[in-house]
Amino acid sequence: MTASLDGAVADPERFATVFDAHYEEIRRYIGRRLDLDVAEDLAAETFLVAFRRRHSFDASRGGVRPWLYGIATRLVGRHRRAEVRRYRALARSGPPQDDDGHDQRIVERVSAGVTVRGLSAALAGLSRGERDVVLLVAYGGLTYDEVAAALGVANGTVASRLSRARTKLRDSLGVEL
Amino acid sequence: MREFQLVDDVMPDVPPADHARVLAVRAEVLGGTRRRRRTSVWPRVTLAAAAVTGVLAAGAVVVPRLGGDRTGTVSPSTTATAVATTSSPTASSPEEALATAADRLAAQPPGTGAWWRREAIRTRRAWTKADPPFTVEHRLTEVVWIDRQGRRRSEQGRVSSSLPTAADRRAWKKAGSPKLCGDHDDCQIGKVFFMPMRLKQATLPEEAGALKALLLRQRPKDRVDKDEEWLWAAARWILLDSAATPRARAAVYRMLAGLPGADVVGRAHDTEGRTGIALEHGNAFIRQQLVIDPTSGDLLAVQTVVSGDVLDAYAVRRLGWTDERPPEATD
Incomplete structure (x- = not known):
């Protein structure tokens, strides 16, 4: 489906299909990196930028998804301090055990011994470039080639950033990701 | 992995x-226009959704499900919200009808019982990613319980999904008749999710001006919503998800009616086919509406309307204090 939308990008009529197919996932990607209010705005901005630049979209340099993720990632980059603050806040507090008497059962997501707190602290310790490649792979499910296309960097750069990030995350969390 | x-x-x-x-x-986006920030007519609508499941600074909440599929099979209203009638009180204008309804609501007793219970039918239309895309309408029953200490529980029924128009049914068939959200358990409505925001609950003033002042003081400092947008969002939360007294709820109506851009429409329908007065705001494209029973002042529905179609709604079936108790939370 992604490939079939490549030709829809330049056509204003068919751009709606691109929006319908990818808005939710771009919003979710940004919303997992920044506060939701900001993410809502940046998701909209991502598609406005894409719409304005639709004529310069080059399918041969990657598909629609990497292109959109690339725009979104650059917009997130303008808020990198806010993103790091968010990770640090999560690392400090984590999910609360109780919430002012709300007796809902609260669950801290734990998988393979990795907690929100630990992982947030580890993500805060990555450089911007390292975090971008990790989260494009983790949240966007992009391949290395697609990450390279999204960020406009060489495949080797993606590989070296991921390698460094993996080492830092392993040292911080004590498990291999 | x-x-x-x-x-x-x-x-x-x-x-x-x-x-x-x-x-x-x-x-x-498709108009290619620069987007003004915060154009949503339900600013931070998710705030209210989160409040239903217990607002957390960070974390996840498990929402227990109602036993079985009770969507559309709940018992009729027995407490505060009676089934609306189409008869309206004698009033020379919609504004006057709303004022009368607010007076009637304020005159209701606060209610007795250990738990406050709000039951609503939630309806939501969503696009699918199929090509061509089609719209699916999801519907579920949602119950919120709050006790006298402010402890909160919520339940959700199973989601039922349908295709609202013939065009949607054709597109769905063309897409290979995929399973709809309500056909399987992996349905996003009601799933556990993360919500980083919270709204402090306080004893609410029962006078519109004092209520407005309190809400503006509680407005999060890091938001850039206009005052009116924040007040509409907070009002929605108070009406749907807090055990506010009838007098405080009436104050909410009066506060909203006095805000710039608010309109009162004499007759509007909710997703359950009930008729009431609509207190609304928004733009030519999207309007948010509170549908209010003119005879009692009770809230019938909170809904978002686009070009005459209701896209997202909470139709209130029951609301008020009760001697019933919520089911025990389970895993």
Whole structure:
């Protein structure tokens, strides 16, 4: 489906299909990196930028998804301090055990011994470039080639950033990701 | 395991998008216009959704499900919200009818019982990613319980899904008749999600001016919503998800009616076919509506309307204090 939308990008009529197919996932990607209010705005901005630049979209340099993720990632980059603050806040507090008497059962997501707190602290310790490649792979499910296309960097750069990030995350969390 | 899947699994997720906001963004994008910030007519609508499941500073909440599929099979209203009648009180204008309804609501007794219970039918229309895309309408029953100490529980029924128009049914068939959200358990409505915001609950003033002042003091400092947008969002939360007294609820109506851009429409329908007065605001494209029973002042529905179609709604079936108790929370 992604490939079939490549030709829809330049056509204003068919751009709606691109929006319908990818808005939710771009919003979710940004919303997992920044506060939701900001993410809502940046998701909209991502598609406005894409719409304005639709004529310069080059399918041969990657598909629609990497292109959109690339725009979104650059917009997130303008808020990198806010993103790091968010990770640090999560690392400090984590999910609360109780919430002012709300007796809902609260669950801290734990998988393979990795907690929100630990992982947030580890993500805060990555450089911007390292975090971008990790989260494009983790949240966007992009391949290395697609990450390279999204960020406009060489495949080797993606590989070296991921390698460094993996080492830092392993040292911080004590498990291999 | 996919590379870095642990990051995806562990890190908090985001709640589903507000469909009205998606529509507004879509219209702006396809119009190629620069988007004004905070154009949603239900600003931070997810705040209210989160409040239903217990607002958390960070974390996840398990929402227990109602036993069986009770959507559309709940018992009729027996407490505060009676089934609306189409008869309206004698009033020379919609504004006067709303004022009368607010007076009638304020005159209701605060109610007795250990738990406050709000039961609503939630309806939400959503696009699918099929080509061509089609719209699916999801519907579920949602019950919120709050006790006298402010402890909160919520339940959700199973989601039922349908295709609202013949065009949607054709597109769905063309897409291979895929299973709809309500056909399986992996349905996003009601799933656990992350919500980083919270609204402090306080004893609410029962006079419109004092209520407005309190809400503006509680407005989060890091938001850039206009005052009116914040007040509409907070009002929605108070009406749907807090055990506010009838007098405080009436104050909410009066406060909203006095805000710039608010309109009162004499006759509007909710998703359950009931008729009431609509207190609304928004723009030519999207309107948010409170539908109010003119004879009692009770809230019938909170809904988002786009070009005459209701896209997202909470139709209130019951609301008020009760001697009933919520079911015990289960895993």
